[in-house]
Amino acid sequence: MDVAVAGAGPTGLFMAVALARRGHRVTVADRDAGPAADGSWERRGVMQFHHPHGFRPQIAQALQAEMPEALTALEDAGAERIVFRGGDGEPAPHAALRCRRAVFERALRGFAAAEPGVTLVQGHVDDVLGSGGRAAGPGSGERAAGLRSGERAADMRSGGRAAGLRVDGRDLPADLVINASGRASRIAADLRAPAEGGDCGLAYVSRQYALLPGAEPGPMNAPVGIIQTLTGYLIAVFLHDRRTFSALFIRPADDRRFGALRFPEAFQAAAMAVPALAAWVDPGRSTPITPVLPGGRLYNTYRGQLDAEGRVALPGLLHVGDTVCTTNPSAGRGVAVAFQQAVALLRLLDEYPDDPAAVALAFDEWCLSDVRPWFSDHVYWDTDLLRRWNGGDVDVTRRLPSDLIMKASEQDPSLLRVVGPYMAMEALPGTLDEVEPQARALFASGWRPAPHPGPTREELAATLPSAP
Ligand SMILES: Cc1cc2nc3c(=O)[nH]c(=O)nc-3n(C[C@H](O)[C@H](O)[C@H](O)COP(=O)(O)OP(=O)(O)OC[C@H]3O[C@@H](n4cnc5c(N)ncnc54)[C@H](O)[C@@H]3O)c2cc1C
Numbered sequence: 001m002d003v004a005v006a007g008a009g010p011t012g013l014f015m016a017v018a019l020a021r022r023g024h025r026v027t028v029a030d031r032d033a034g035p036a037a038d039g040s041w042e043r044r045g046v047m048q049f050h051h052p053h054g055f056r057p058q059i060a061q062a063l064q065a066e067m068p069e070a071l072t073a074l075e076d077a078g079a080e081r082i083v084f085r086g087g088d089g090e091p092a093p094h095a096a097l098r099c100r101r102a103v104f105e106r107a108l109r110g111f112a113a114a115e116p117g118v119t120l121v122q123g124h125v126d127d128v129l130g131s132g133g134r135a136a137g138p139g140s141g142e143r144a145a146g147l148r149s150g151e152r153a154a155d156m157r158s159g160g161r162a163a164g165l166r167v168d169g170r171d172l173p174a175d176l177v178i179n180a181s182g183r184a185s186r187i188a189a190d191l192r193a194p195a196e197g198g199d200c201g202l203a204y205v206s207r208q209y210a211l212l213p214g215a216e217p218g219p220m221n222a223p224v225g226i227i228q229t230l231t232g233y234l235i236a237v238f239l240h241d242r243r244t245f246s247a248l249f250i251r252p253a254d255d256r257r258f259g260a261l262r263f264p265e266a267f268q269a270a271a272m273a274v275p276a277l278a279a280w281v282d283p284g285r286s287t288p289i290t291p292v293l294p295g296g297r298l299y300n301t302y303r304g305q306l307d308a309e310g311r312v313a314l315p316g317l318l319h320v321g322d323t324v325c326t327t328n329p330s331a332g333r334g335v336a337v338a339f340q341q342a343v344a345l346l347r348l349l350d351e352y353p354d355d356p357a358a359v360a361l362a363f364d365e366w367c368l369s370d371v372r373p374w375f376s377d378h379v380y381w382d383t384d385l386l387r388r389w390n391g392g393d394v395d396v397t398r399r400l401p402s403d404l405i406m407k408a409s410e411q412d413p414s415l416l417r418v419v420g421p422y423m424a425m426e427a428l429p430g431t432l433d434e435v436e437p438q439a440r441a442l443f444a445s446g447w448r449p450a451p452h453p454g455p456t457r458e459e460l461a462a463t464l465p466s467a468p
Pocket residue numbers: 006007008009010011012029030031032044045046047048051052053054055056123124125126180181182183185186187204295298320321322323329331332333334335336338
């Protein structure tokens with residue numbers, strides 16, 4: 001059949017190749033033209049493109065299952081495999097990938113473009129077409145039809161099904177439509193119940209560096225590099241491909257004083273004030289290769305497949321990737337969750353080849369049980385983290401958020417039996433319930449994790465120039 005995919009991000013590209021390999025003709029439409037002839041790639045509308053990404057083993061696992069040569073293409077582009085060892089000392093079956101997001105996406109895009117059966121087209125997706133020929137999404141179709149969105153959704157439900165995309169005003173007919181248009185997706189928004197969640201209250205600011213010839217990487221405490229919680233903020237270093245890395249501050253979005261970090265001198269001075277970052281960004285070890293990259297508006301959102309009445313509004317239209325779930329990126333789960341969704345969706349499309357409404361219902365159910373918990377986990381965690389960053393103590397009168405259960409496992413390694421699989425995303429957040437009382441008892445005894453060395457948020461803010 002003919003498949004139209006809206007969005008050529010990681011999810012859309014993965015779906016396109018996997019569907020082409022099942023014998024379908026797939027056209028992927030994205031407003032982004034791809035890399036320019038000189039190799040540069042601005043990627044407007046995907047603000048995270050140059051921010052640090054860690055690529056969890058679930059991503060290599062999905063690629064290995066559907067398109068193993070893509071892993072070779074990624075390695076050829078510079079991605080490094082990081083193999084974890086389990087409790088038995090044996091290497092885990094799938095590796096995490098260490099590379100810049102731009103390198104990951106460029107390699108995946110090149111791979112998809114070369115795949116027989118996949119066509120990439122540039123254009124803005126305006127709408128989803130219904131079988132009656134009318135555009136189903138918000139915008140021109142709605143105005144032309146003169147219907148309010150609720151009426152239009154009902155109209156689409158009466159026997160219609162997805163029939164393609166409208167791209168830059170032209171029809172792209174298809175039997176199946178995949179919406180992989182990312183976290184700010186507005187495509188067919190009126191055919192789905194509104195998203196839950198919103199701004200997570202945290203903001204990123206990062207910068208990429210390259211290690212100088214002969215220089216060793218700095219200290220690490222995690223497979224990606226280093227992650228540390230200080231008083232009122234977080235810092236991290238993500239080691240990437242070809243001796244590049246990102247230095248990152250994560251802080252409350254509403255602390256406007258940190259807007260000044262976007263100035264290169266202020267970012268460098270602040271990084272040099274935090275010992276773990278200073279070890280990496282020291283001019284004797286590395287040199288910046290990008291401007292400072294602000295990254296406000298980080299979201300925790302969840303949005304299912306169904307309309308507000310719990311029905312499949314338009315059979316043959318399926319939503320996947322960040323358009324279903326976006327989580328605060330500090331735990332680096334986004335692409336792993338997106339690819340897990342894609343794998344589940346492909347399985348259901350194989351299972352119900354002639355019943356797109358059944359696919360939507362089953363996929364919605366799967367997302368509720370296997371995706372939404374990551375969203376809820378972050379909402380609870382981030383709300384409590386911001387409260388503590390604003391001076392609150394650990395609240396031992398209610399369930400601990402996951403970050404504190406993870407912290408407790410550093411003090412009491414017996415918790416790791418349960419915490420380890422959660423951290424590796426091999427077990428859902430609900431599995432932490434088993435050890436939460438034990439972790440809470442530790443905090444109730446008065447124990448608190450010591451903050452890592454470095455200035456408090458107040459001390460750091462005092463050194464920053466005032467942002468206009
Ligand atoms: C700051 C930050 C850091 C992150 N760090 C990590 C990390 O460490 N690890 C991790 O796994 N994940 C991370 N994530 C999450 C990760 O970036 C997303 O999960 C991932 O981009 C989702 O891929 P996607 O293909 O679903 O959406 P996207 O990558 O957003 O792709 C959507 C595509 O749709 C296109 N599009 C949208 N609307 C239209 C339209 N109307 N017409 C045509 N094209 C359209 C866009 O141009 C884009 O190409 C991070 C996110 C942020 C914000």
